[in-house]
Amino acid sequence: MDSILQSLVERMNDKNDHIMAPGFDSSTTISWKAHREAEKLADRTLIPQLMTFIENEKDKKNRDAAYFILGHVAKNVGDQATAQFLIDRIEREKDKYVLSAMLDRLAHLEKPTGTDLTALIAATHDKRWQVGYAAIRALTNTDDAAAETTLLQILDTSDSSYELIYANGVLHKTGTPRALPFLEKHAKSRKRDVKHSALYAIEAIKQRHNLI
Structure with missing residues (x-):
């Protein structure tokens, strides 16, 4: 993954954002600004870089940030292959917060005819409510x-x-x-x-x- 994308992931996870006094405006934080920057990305060439990064990254917070970026890029450029990639990641992600956030991104992506929804459907029965509810919502944007x-x-x-x-x-x-x-x-x-x-x-x- 190129240095600019790596920098974005790091800024999204900026640790100083956790040190907030009462009344602190979160919209001024490095992390908040990085997330808003990620939401606007529309460069299709970032998709394979993010997929490779996710498959190899061991830090769950970095994967979480990469899922966020990937979901928005895929939505912004109308990519239909990313949905299957995210579905295939469901059984590999063990952290309920990372998984539920990834499913929230999946909900906004088109899942064209032929997409294998097996893992997503199974996730609707997950005992962890964060995951189960997110999986139900992720069944949108498909006519399967x-x-x-x-x-x-x-x-x-x-x-x-x-x-x-x-x-x-x-x-x-x-x-x-x-x-x-x-x-x-x-x-x-x-x-x-x-x-x-x-x-x-x-x-x-x-x-x-x-x-x-």
């Missing part, structure tokens, strides 16, 4: 039927408000008419956020498929 099937299983079996809300949120963006009966069940929920997220998803699906 297996993703929707997973979400419908969650709606059919889960009693977790968070899981239901996140599944409803993804279906709001990608759901098909086969999701409607599952959503209609939760549209009657006594839990306000579950109910409203289900109603919004139902309306979005009906509009998307000209059912209104």
